[in-house]
Amino acid sequence: MPEATLESPARAAAAAAAQTAMQRLARRTRGFDARVAHAEALLREAADDHAGRIVQVTSLGVEGMVLTDMLARLQLPVAVATIDTGALHAETLALIDRIPARYGIEVEVFRPQAEAVLQFLGRHGAHAMRTSVELRRACCALRKLEPMQRLLAGRSAWVSGLRREQGATRSEVPFFALQDDGREKFCPLADWSEADVWEYVRRHDPPTNPLHDHGYPSIGCAPCTRAVAAGEDARAGRWWWEQGEAKECGLHLRAAWTTA
Numbered sequence: 685m686p687e688a689t690l691e692s693p694a695r696a697a698a699a700a701a702a703q704t705a706m707q708r709l710a711r712r713t714r715g716f717d718a719r720v721a722h723a724e725a726l727l728r729e730a731a732d733d734h735a736g737r738i739v740q741v742t743s744l745g746v747e748g749m750v751l752t753d754m755l756a757r758l759q760l761p762v763a764v765a766t767i768d769t770g771a772l773h774a775e776t777l778a779l780i781d782r783i784p785a786r787y788g789i790e791v792e793v794f795r796p797q798a799e800a801v802l803q804f805l806g807r808h809g810a811h812a813m814r815t816s817v818e819l820r821r822a823c824c825a826l827r828k829l830e831p832m833q834r835l836l837a838g839r840s841a842w843v844s845g846l847r848r849e850q851g852a853t854r855s856e857v858p859f860f861a862l863q864d865d866g867r868e869k870f871c872p873l874a875d876w877s878e879a880d881v882w883e884y885v886r887r888h889d890p891p892t893n894p895l896h897d898h899g900y901p902s903i904g905c906a907p908c909t910r911a912v913a914a915g916e917d918a919r920a921g922r923w924w925w926e927q928g929e930a931k932e933c934g935l936h937l938r939a940a941w942t943t944a
């Protein structure tokens with residue numbers, strides 16, 4: 685067998701590994717421009733309906749960066765906020781400063797109550813989330829849900845980067861929903877594919893987390909996120925020791941909203 689044939693698969697694998705997520709995934713598919721236009725129209729409508737009382741909640745993943753870029757391009761008066769759980773990757777934290785540098789938008793950063801986190805760590809240890817779903821949810825409640833309540837206080841609506849394609853727990857995400865708490869939630873990227881998201885990045889070049897280039901399609905807290913293999917579900921690397929419906933932190937539980 686010729687040497688070139690023997691080396692081709694390895695060379696192809698090495699070439700794929702050297703590509704950025706954008707180089708691997710960006711693709712203009714049928715309907716892309718219409719999906720962008722729809723997302724922008726929904727953001728405009730949300731900003732109009734909730735002037736001064738609406739916030740984009742970003743986890744600083746690529747979908748969040750796409751939405752922040754849209755808000756900036758369209759100059760919409762929507763605040764941008766994130767939750768620093770105290771357990772994020774350094775690469776994720778670094779993005780917080782890149783947003784004002786790029787867009788002139790200050791990111792509101794909400795953090796968990798330090799004393800509550802210390803008590804939890806003292807009682808259950810640093811790896812409690814691996815021992816049971818209940819303790820993992822308790823950690824998410826402390827580090828994410830409680831700060832989220834403060835983040836949403838005084839606001840009537842929020843914007844999220846959820847996409848239906850992200851896995852079974854998100855397969856029915858609506859563009860717009862009325863939550864049990866009376867707030868409206870907008871998901872302008874609900875019908876976007878991963879290729880759409882990276883095609884948008886290719887066109888507009890928002891800052892993105894370098895972990896996306898290393899096999900992390902979905903990025904959460906460092907102890908609870910790992911890279912995924914080719915072909916795996918986008919959220920397979922989140923709480924990978926758990927299965928099914930449990931694999932959400934509680935910020936986006938389906939039971940908490942109804943489509944309107």
Ligand code: SF4
Pocket residue numbers: 769771813820821823824825827828904905906907908933
């Ligand atoms: S994702 Fe993991 S570290 Fe982060 S809040 Fe949830 S359980 Fe805790």
